[in-house]
Amino acid sequence: MRIKYLYLLIILITSCTSLSKSKSPSYCSFPENSPYPGGLINYSLNTERKYLEKNLRVKDLEFSICKELGSPKSLLIPIPLTFEEDRVSIFFSDQLISSIDIESRDYRESRITISNQDFVSPPNAMLERIKEEYSQSISAKNVFNLKKNTSKEMIIPLEGIMSSEYGVKRFINEQPRNRHIGLDIAAAEGRPIFAPLNGKVILAGNFFYKGNVIFIDHGNGLVSSYSHLSKKLVDLNQIVTAGDNIGLVGSTGRVTGPHLHWEVYFLGIPINPEIFIKN
Template sequence: MNLIHRCITGTALALTLTPTLTAASGVESGKLPFKPLPVPGGVAVVALPAQATAPKVSYHGQPVLVRKGPSGWQAVVGLKLSAKPGEDALDVDGHAVSFTIKPKQYPEQRVQLKNQRQVTPNAEDEARIEKEQLLIGPAWKAWPEGFAPSLHFGRPTPGALTASFGMRRIFNGEPRSPHAGLDIRAPQGQAVRAPAEGVVVLTGDFFYSGNAVFIAHGEGVVSLLCHLSKITVKQGQKVKVGDLVGEVGATGRASGPHLHWSLSLNDARVDPRIFLHL
């Protein structure tokens, strides 16, 4: 296991806990605590060939989380928003196992920002963004030892969930990439808490995300909590569900105070609502 899979270097970030957050497993029971949604931006659960030990599974070159199901092993696969509907396949111990991605249409979102540079970065901004991606890229792939995610997550801060995940975004009239996270409406300074157990693999102040915290929950499952006004955790710090990590803010590319929560499986950003018991 290399250092990148253990920990990513960065600066400190803050996260807070909501009283309603509770831990739930599903790892030992064999029953997954969510309903599969095999669409772009969703999660597929793929039955695997029967065998005594867990197989090694990858999808488009990324290792995939494997769980023991009621009737055998199953792969829990994150699907990127760019995934094409139709037949696709996993690599399972060197053999292809096919599954189907269903179509899904996401609505359009128009956002007006006061800072035009957050829509069209200048050369200096672009250089900064490029450097930040060298840190952020490995953080999404973190696979720390000793962590097995329960795949049950608590809401990281109280507030109304928006339908923003997957929306085709238009900033100041200019089309940009789809929104790969869930926004939670919340006031400035409200506590943000860890949605599940994990280790903080990266914190920092980034051009688009503002003050941000990356938490690796294990086996390629990673949360990003961003636009924070304050960060209260450090890189390498272990957190439990509900631990404070920061406070709601409007840093980075944000039109006002809110929490942005991205959740990633096998380096694919998926809709966090799939894992919430609403």
């Protein structure tokens, strides 16, 4: 008799978990709406209405339509760090369906000193190499491979200290430089770096500025990169699973100490990696 009850209980528990699984939050509800420069708008479409995808339009910005079970669920709109408008308009055909306020963000300034002059103004002999590496990076970050129902939730790729956040306005030897479009995590040389999400290695090289670098395509326009590694542990075209050890912390390329420089791109636009981290 007791065994019978136990069976009943097990059946009840498993049917409840499968019920909660089928109701689990959608892939398209992540990342959360973060409407600021360097963030990403996640606009939920009204499911009561039928939207023809080709008639959806976002003024001034790139966007992608997130679908579940074949039907459009939300618009994902990455906002460049340099975006200066205070709202973003979404249209269906010629009808305005939403106008989203863009919040302002105060990104701090950072001043660093680099004594190796080659990294401040690279010698002419290096310019060709830098140009080629730049164009390889551009191609990698713009990769778009359609993948059905994939999560965008990432685990942190390295345990360490966040030494420079995304968006910082940088000055090298008092000269204004490009904004910091990644997140720096400082850790001891040789510490393992993990793939934060499933994907495929689409670029692996040794670059002048980035040092040993890996780019991973996670599908649907989401790409991430890992710079300054002491060692790469994956090869080009290798499929990686979240949690795989892809490389080791190092100080190759232009650095002031061992750390990981982590970038996350969506539709080719560098976005604050923090918004993709689970919890």
